Amino acid sequence: MLKIKDLYASVEGMEILKGINLEVKPGEVHAIMGPNGSGKSTLANVLAGKEDYEVTNGEVIFEGEDLLEKSPEERAKDGIFLSFQYPVEIPGVPMVNFLKTSVNEHRKHKGLKELTAGEFLKLMREKMDLVDMHTKLTNRMVNEGFSGGEKKKNEIFQMALLEPKLAILDETDSGLDIDALKTVANGVNALKSPERSTIVVTHYQRLLDYIVPDYVHILYQGKIVKTAGKELALQLEEKGYDWIKSENGN
Amino acid sequence: MEEQDKILNDVTQGEYKYGFVTDIETDIIDKGLNEDVIRLISAKKEEPEFMLNFRLEAYRKWLKMKMPNWAYLKIPPIDFQAISYYAAPKKGPKYESLDEVDPELIDTFNKLGIPLEEQKHLAGVAVDAVIDSVSVKTTFKETLAEKGIIFCSFSEAVKEHPDLVKKYLGQAVPVADNYFAALNSAVFSDGSFCYIPKGVRCPMELSTYFRINAANTGQFERTLIVADDDSYVSYLEGCTAPMRDENQLHAAVVEIITLDRAEVKYSTVQNWYPGDKNGKGGIYNFVTKRGVCRGISSKISWTQVETGSAITWKYPSCILMGDNSVGEFNSVAVTNNHQQADTGSKMIHIGRNTKSTIVSKGISAGKSENSYRGLVKVMPKATNSRNFSQCDSLLLNDTCGAHTFPYIEVGNKSSIVEHEATTSKIGEDQIFYCNQRGIDTETAIGMIVNGYAKEVLNKLPMEFAVEAQKLLQISLEGSVG
Numbered sequence: 014m015l016k017i018k019d020l021y022a023s024v025e026g027m028e029i030l031k032g033i034n035l036e037v038k039p040g041e042v043h044a045i046m047g048p049n050g051s052g053k054s055t056l057a058n059v060l061a062g063k064e065d066y067e068v069t070n071g072e073v074i075f076e077g078e079d080l081l082e083k084s085p086e087e088r089a090k091d092g093i094f095l096s097f098q099y100p101v102e103i104p105g106v107p108m109v110n111f112l113k114t115s116v117n118e119h120r121k122h123k124g125l126k127e128l129t130a131g132e133f134l135k136l137m138r139e140k141m142d143l144v145d146m147h148t149k150l151t152n153r154m155v156n157e158g159f160s161g162g163e164k165k166k167n168e169i170f171q172m173a174l175l176e177p178k179l180a181i182l183d184e185t186d187s188g189l190d191i192d193a194l195k196t197v198a199n200g201v202n203a204l205k206s207p208e209r210s211t212i213v214v215t216h217y218q219r220l221l222d223y224i225v226p227d228y229v230h231i232l233y234q235g236k237i238v239k240t241a242g243k244e245l246a247l248q249l250e251e252k253g254y255d256w257i258k259s260e261n262g263n
Numbered sequence: 264m265e266e267q268d269k270i271l272n273d274v275t276q277g278e279y280k281y282g283f284v285t286d287i288e289t290d291i292i293d294k295g296l297n298e299d300v301i302r303l304i305s306a307k308k309e310e311p312e313f314m315l316n317f318r319l320e321a322y323r324k325w326l327k328m329k330m331p332n333w334a335y336l337k338i339p340p341i342d343f344q345a346i347s348y349y350a351a352p353k354k355g356p357k358y359e360s361l362d363e364v365d366p367e368l369i370d371t372f373n374k375l376g377i378p379l380e381e382q383k384h385l386a387g388v389a390v391d392a393v394i395d396s397v398s399v400k401t402t403f404k405e406t407l408a409e410k411g412i413i414f415c416s417f418s419e420a421v422k423e424h425p426d427l428v429k430k431y432l433g434q435a436v437p438v439a440d441n442y443f444a445a446l447n448s449a450v451f452s453d454g455s456f457c458y459i460p461k462g463v464r465c466p467m468e469l470s471t472y473f474r475i476n477a478a479n480t481g482q483f484e485r486t487l488i489v490a491d492d493d494s495y496v497s498y499l500e501g502c503t504a505p506m507r508d509e510n511q512l513h514a515a516v517v518e519i520i521t522l523d524r525a526e527v528k529y530s531t532v533q534n535w536y537p538g539d540k541n542g543k544g545g546i547y548n549f550v551t552k553r554g555v556c557r558g559i560s561s562k563i564s565w566t567q568v569e570t571g572s573a574i575t576w577k578y579p580s581c582i583l584m585g586d587n588s589v590g591e592f593n594s595v596a597v598t599n600n601h602q603q604a605d606t607g608s609k610m611i612h613i614g615r616n617t618k619s620t621i622v623s624k625g626i627s628a629g630k631s632e633n634s635y636r637g638l639v640k641v642m643p644k645a646t647n648s649r650n651f652s653q654c655d656s657l658l659l660n661d662t663c664g665a666h667t668f669p670y671i672e673v674g675n676k677s678s679i680v681e682h683e684a685t686t687s688k689i690g691e692d693q694i695f696y697c698n699q700r701g702i703d704t705e706t707a708i709g710m711i712v713n714g715y716a717k718e719v720l721n722k723l724p725m726e727f728a729v730e731a732q733k734l735l736q737i738s739l740e741g742s743v744g
Contacts (some may be wrong), residue, residue, distance in 0.1 A: 062698070063695055065691075086701050089698065089701040101696040103697075103711055104719045113708070118702055179621075
């Protein structure tokens with residue numbers, strides 16, 4: 014599904030990713046862990062196509078096609094979903110309008126008929142239960158006045174609506190209390206399928222108690238320095254990131 | 264065939280009936296302005312003496328005035344002697360079919376969802392005399408007549424209702440109010456007149472579009488709206504389709520008078536040719552719009568969506584004379600490329616317990632300059648008055664400018680004036696968030712800008728609001744990214 018080969022990327026002239034290699038197969042859950050500043054969020058944003066990030070070397074193949082050639086919206090419509098670490102507020106734009114536009118852009122891309130307002134509302138109600146989303150939130154403007162937990166829930170709710178092939182969860186656990194964390198994780202798990210892959214980017218192990226990864230990768234100074242099964246996360250929790258740092262000569 | 268000929272005939276004659284004098288097709292006055300020209304205009308329009316005197320007084324005062332230079336605008340010199348102040352109305356369709364019209368214009372029409380027949384009308388293509396369009400106008404006139412509402416061209420009003428015109432003309436905008444108003448008063452060609460009698464609620468939105476000949480009121484347009492005691496009217500000016508005009512200078516005057524407990528809602532969508540991407544061409548729009556709430560508890564609200572013109576100089580205002588009267592100004596002004604806008608409002612509180620609200624949303628893109636200029640003046644006797652002003656600016660890039668010039672004068676201690684202002688830049692993060700959800704940048708900007716302007720768009724009549732939304736999006740196409 015996703016193949017990243019020797020990927021280098023920089024932000025404002027500073028090299029952040031220094032040769033990432035990663036392969037994600039359908040249905041797999043990969044966790045990417047690492048200390049602050051190791052390049053986790055950069056990787057997520059490069060995959061989604063954020064402009065500020067410049068790819069200087071390497072390639073990314075998604076579903077057999079060159080991902081880096083495509084605009085952010087094309088990537089999204091091809092099935093890449095980024096759950097934002099800091100979901101953005103858009104004042105004056107109602108959630109419902111935003112979501113309907115988004116869903117219909119995806120449908121157009123797939124050659125499906127656009128949903129009418131009625132059909133969309135029906136779809137929305139179905140998906141809302143998944144993440145325990147309230148109409149009091151969907152009736153508001155995009156992310157406006159949402160608490161941290163509500164914003165994250167809202168991301169997973171959008172993921173449920175858009176049914177991506179590859180979901181990238183960027184620090185979805187940050188700022189969540191344990192109940193919100195469970196709700197969000199339950200949502201992600203409910204959406205699990207043999208075709209859908211997930212990349213969980215996180216600093217802490219605790220999210221991985223709920224979203225169980227097939228692989229854990231440790232990112233350090235722009236490179237994946239360790240890859241193993243879910244037990245690696247527990248090991249990391251126990252020994253702390255200093256373990257990785259000392260192993261890598263710092 | 265006979266039926267069709269008859270309709271064609273009616274329509275053609277209609278133009279004469281509601282338009283200018285009959286033999287003007289061959290009539291164009293030489294360029295230049297002097298008293299003789301003004302006498303000639305007045306004579307050609309067969310005006311009564313009070314109109315001629317009005318024009319002459321204005322002209323004499325105009326001669327002693329100077330073009331205002333306080334606005335944040337770069338105005339190229341205008342040669343007032345190089346303008347012909349009396350041109351015959353359109354002699355007929357400019358084009359035989361839509362194929363001859365600029366495809367870019369047609370493209371915009373389609374984006375706005377304007378029906379084909381209407382497109383022809385707007386682009387100056389010969390319109391088939393469809394029975395429907397004729398009967399719509401007729402029904403419209405009949406309905407209004409039943410209620411005693413007068414809605415006609417200004418010229419017609421001067422002939423048919425001279426007493427009303429004489430009584431109210433210049434009441435809100437005196438002849439020598441400002442340079443452009445004085446010029447308009449001296450030479451105005453035509454415009455609209457509207458009178459709502461006592462106790463009548465106008466059952467429909469009055470739109471200049473329905474008035475035959477409205478398409479060619481010229482560059483010096485004059486509108487007068489009078490709402491008598493306990494009456495109500497919602498008036499729509501302009502249209503969302505791009506208006507191209509060979510006249511570069513436009514200096515219109517709109518006057519509104521409301522008597523006791525009357526209410527006038529005046530909505531404008533202005534989309535005149537803004538010039539090309541390099542700032543060449545485009546309309547200079549110098550408008551004086553003012554309403555006087557003469558009666559107690561009367562209300563005037565201005566709502567405007569401005570996306571066109573190369574230069575906009577416009578401050579729709581309210582003079583709140585009657586106790587408890589209310590003034591409102593809601594504006595969205597978009598500037599792109601090299602457009603310049605200096606627009607805002609004046610709220611003059613004279614009566615007691617008067618209230619006013621100003622909501623101004625400026626959106627700047629390209630290399631444009633967008634200024635809000637407003638005056639809130641509370642006179643000493645206007646006790647317990649209130650004003651709330653909110654001026655927001657949204658910038659779409661780093662090359663455009665947004666400016667706010669609020670002036671506040673409060674003459675008593677029991678009144679409260681509040682002013683809030685914000686300036687923000689459209690967020691790359693907001694756009695990327697939309698992109699990541701599969702929404703392209705153009706659509707995202709449209710959504711964000713409409714969200715920003717919603718408070719004002721919501722004040723527009725329904726159909727107008729939908730069109731204005733599309734218009735905002737089109738006006739900003741290609742302005743980011």
